[in-house]
Amino acid sequence: MQAIFSxxxxxxxxxxxxIIAPLMMVLEVAMDLIQPTIMQHIIDNGIAKDNMPYVIKMFGLIILCAVMGLIGGAGCSIYASKTAINFAADIRQDLYETITYFSNSNKDHFTIGKLITNITSDVEMLQRALTMLLKIFVRGPFTFIGAIVIVFITARELFPILLVVVPILAISIYFFTKLSGKLFLKVQEAIDAVNTRVQENLAGIRVIKAYNRKKHQIEQFTTVNETLMKRNIHADQIIGILMPLTAFVVNMGIIAALWMGAFKIGNETIEVGVILAFINYLMMIMGGLMSSSNVLMQIARAVPSAKRIVEVLEEKSEIKNIENPMSTPIKGAVEFENVSFAYNKNNEPVLKNISFKANPGETIGIIGMTGSGKSTIVQLIPRMFEADQGVIKIDGQPIRHYDLHTLRSSIGFAPQKATLFSRTIEANVKYGNDEATMDELIEALESSCALEFVEKFDDKQQHHITQGATNLSGGQKQRLAMARAFIRKPAILILDDTTSAVDSFSERRIQNAIANNFKESTKFIVSSKISSIRHADKILVLDDGSIVGQGTHEELLETNRVYQEIVSTQLVRGGILNE
Structure with missing residues (x-):
C-alpha cells in the first residue's frame, strides 16, 4: 500500500x-436504503389495511427517491471518471518523461517490455482501481452499514441472522482479497513477457522472414501467451469462487429469515412487510460486501502495478546534471584521459585506458575490428553512458561539468542504427533543429545526398515515413539520419558508421560536403572502411578496447600492423585505395 500512497x-x-464523487454516491445509496422501508409501509400500512391514498403517496415517494438516486449515481460517475482519467494521464505523462531521461543502462535494467507494460497496463490498472474506489467503495460500506442499522431498528427479531451471515461473508472476502494480490502480480509479470516478445518480434520481423523463422517465433510467443493464459485462468477461477460462495451464504440467510418469519407471523409478532424488507436489506448487505470486495480486489491488483510504477518513477538516472552546471557555448575541443568503460560492471571493460585529443575543426577517424569499442567511444561524448574511469573533457572542462542540454545541443549525432520516426521527412530532419529554415533543410538534405531521392517523391519533404521507416531503403535512412545531424550545425559532429549502406560515389560527395560546410566543427567519423576515414586529421586504431595506433593515414600505413592488416583486407579499384 505504501506504493499507492506514494x-x-x-x-x-x-x-x-x-470529494464530490463520493458525496453524490452517498445520495444514491441513501435513496436506495429508504426504498425497502417505504415498501414495508406500503404492504403493512397501505395494502394490508386497504388504504389506497397512503399507497399512492408512498409510490410517489419511491419515484422521488429513484430520481434523486439517479442524479446521485450519474454525478458520481461523471466526477469519478474525471478524477481517475486525469490521475492516470498525469502518471502516464510523468512515466514517459522519466523513461525519456533514462540512460541506456536504466532501460536495460527494466527492459523495454516492462516499461511498455508500466505505461499502459499498469496505469490502466490504477485508473480502474481509483474509479471503483470513488464510485463503488463508498457505496459498498455505506450500504452495508446502513442496511445493518436499519435492520436493527426495524426488524430486530431477525437481526440474529446477520450475526451469523455477516462474519462468514467478511472472512471469505478478506481471504480472497489477500489471495488476489499475489495471483495478479504473477499475471502482470506474464504480461511483461508477452510485451517483450511482441516488441522483439516486430522490431526484427525482417530478420525473422529472411531466415524463415516465423514458425519458431510463433512457438516462442505461444509459450509466453499460454503462460499468461494459464495465470489469468488460475486467478479468475479462484477469485470466481467468491461470488457463488457469498450467494450461497446469503441464500441460507434468506431461508432462515423465511423460516423464522413464518413462525413469528403465526404468533403475530412480525408483519409480512418486515420480512420482505429484511430480505431486501440482506441482499443489500451482500451487495455492499461484494462491491467492497471487488474494490479491494481491484486495489490488491493495483498494488503490484503501483509498486512497478513507483519503481520506475523513483529510478535515478545514472546520467544527470551536477549542481550549478556550466552553460557556456562549446567550441569543440575533446580530450579523453585514461578512459575505461564496461557495459556490465562485472565483466571486462570494452574500453581500456583510452587517451587522445581532438582540437576544434579537426576530423578524427575511428577504425577497428567489430567489437573493438568504436561506437562506445563516441557514445561517451554526449554522455549516453558514463565513463567508469578516467576523464572526458570538452574545451578543457570535464563533460560532467556541462549542463546536459547545453552539451547535447552542441553535438550532431548520427548513430550506427538510423532511427527515424513516423512523421514527414521534414519533421524528421528538423528533429535536429526545429527552428531551421527551409533553405537550411534543403542544405542539410543536399549535404547528405538525400535531396536526390527526396525530390523524387510526389510530396517531397512532406513525404510521410512509416513506423520503422519501412518505406525507405537502408541507404536512404542513413542519409536522412545524417541530414538530421547536419542541420544542427554543431560544434561536434559524430557520424557512427553512417555510410555503410551508401554507395561510394555518394559517400565521396558527403565527405566533400562535410569538409566544406563543417570546417569549424570537430568531426568524429566511425567506420569500418578505410575510404571513409583516410583523409582524417587523426585516425584512432582500436583493437580489443584499446587504442593501438594514432596518426594520419600515411603514418599508420608505415608504422601500425593492425591498420596495415585492415587496409590489406579491403580490396578497392585502382590499387590499394581509391583517391
Missing part, C-alpha cells in the same frame, strides 16, 4: 472532483 500527489489537482 502516488497520492497526482490526486491533489483533482481533489474537488474526488
Amino acid at each position: 502516488l497520492k500527489k497526482y490526486m491533489k489537482p483533482y481533489m474537488v472532483f474526488a
Whole structure:
C-alpha cells in the first residue's frame, strides 16, 4: 500500500472532483436504503389495511427517491471518471518523461517490455482501481452499514441472522482479497513477457522472414501467451469462487429469515412487510460486501502495478546534471584521459585506458575490428553512458561539468542504427533543429545526398515515413539520419558508421560536403572502411578496447600492423585505395 500512497500527489489537482464523487454516491445509496422501508409501509400500512391514498403517496415517494438516486449515481460517475482519467494521464505523462531521461543502462535494467507494460497496463490498472474506489467503495460500506442499522431498528427479531451471515461473508472476502494480490502480480509479470516478445518480434520481423523463422517465433510467443493464459485462468477461477460462495451464504440467510418469519407471523409478532424488507436489506448487505470486495480486489491488483510504477518513477538516472552546471557555448575541443568503460560492471571493460585529443575543426577517424569499442567511444561524448574511469573533457572542462542540454545541443549525432520516426521527412530532419529554415533543410538534405531521392517523391519533404521507416531503403535512412545531424550545425559532429549502406560515389560527395560546410566543427567519423576515414586529421586504431595506433593515414600505413592488416583486407579499384 505504501506504493499507492506514494502516488497520492497526482490526486491533489483533482481533489474537488474526488470529494464530490463520493458525496453524490452517498445520495444514491441513501435513496436506495429508504426504498425497502417505504415498501414495508406500503404492504403493512397501505395494502394490508386497504388504504389506497397512503399507497399512492408512498409510490410517489419511491419515484422521488429513484430520481434523486439517479442524479446521485450519474454525478458520481461523471466526477469519478474525471478524477481517475486525469490521475492516470498525469502518471502516464510523468512515466514517459522519466523513461525519456533514462540512460541506456536504466532501460536495460527494466527492459523495454516492462516499461511498455508500466505505461499502459499498469496505469490502466490504477485508473480502474481509483474509479471503483470513488464510485463503488463508498457505496459498498455505506450500504452495508446502513442496511445493518436499519435492520436493527426495524426488524430486530431477525437481526440474529446477520450475526451469523455477516462474519462468514467478511472472512471469505478478506481471504480472497489477500489471495488476489499475489495471483495478479504473477499475471502482470506474464504480461511483461508477452510485451517483450511482441516488441522483439516486430522490431526484427525482417530478420525473422529472411531466415524463415516465423514458425519458431510463433512457438516462442505461444509459450509466453499460454503462460499468461494459464495465470489469468488460475486467478479468475479462484477469485470466481467468491461470488457463488457469498450467494450461497446469503441464500441460507434468506431461508432462515423465511423460516423464522413464518413462525413469528403465526404468533403475530412480525408483519409480512418486515420480512420482505429484511430480505431486501440482506441482499443489500451482500451487495455492499461484494462491491467492497471487488474494490479491494481491484486495489490488491493495483498494488503490484503501483509498486512497478513507483519503481520506475523513483529510478535515478545514472546520467544527470551536477549542481550549478556550466552553460557556456562549446567550441569543440575533446580530450579523453585514461578512459575505461564496461557495459556490465562485472565483466571486462570494452574500453581500456583510452587517451587522445581532438582540437576544434579537426576530423578524427575511428577504425577497428567489430567489437573493438568504436561506437562506445563516441557514445561517451554526449554522455549516453558514463565513463567508469578516467576523464572526458570538452574545451578543457570535464563533460560532467556541462549542463546536459547545453552539451547535447552542441553535438550532431548520427548513430550506427538510423532511427527515424513516423512523421514527414521534414519533421524528421528538423528533429535536429526545429527552428531551421527551409533553405537550411534543403542544405542539410543536399549535404547528405538525400535531396536526390527526396525530390523524387510526389510530396517531397512532406513525404510521410512509416513506423520503422519501412518505406525507405537502408541507404536512404542513413542519409536522412545524417541530414538530421547536419542541420544542427554543431560544434561536434559524430557520424557512427553512417555510410555503410551508401554507395561510394555518394559517400565521396558527403565527405566533400562535410569538409566544406563543417570546417569549424570537430568531426568524429566511425567506420569500418578505410575510404571513409583516410583523409582524417587523426585516425584512432582500436583493437580489443584499446587504442593501438594514432596518426594520419600515411603514418599508420608505415608504422601500425593492425591498420596495415585492415587496409590489406579491403580490396578497392585502382590499387590499394581509391583517391
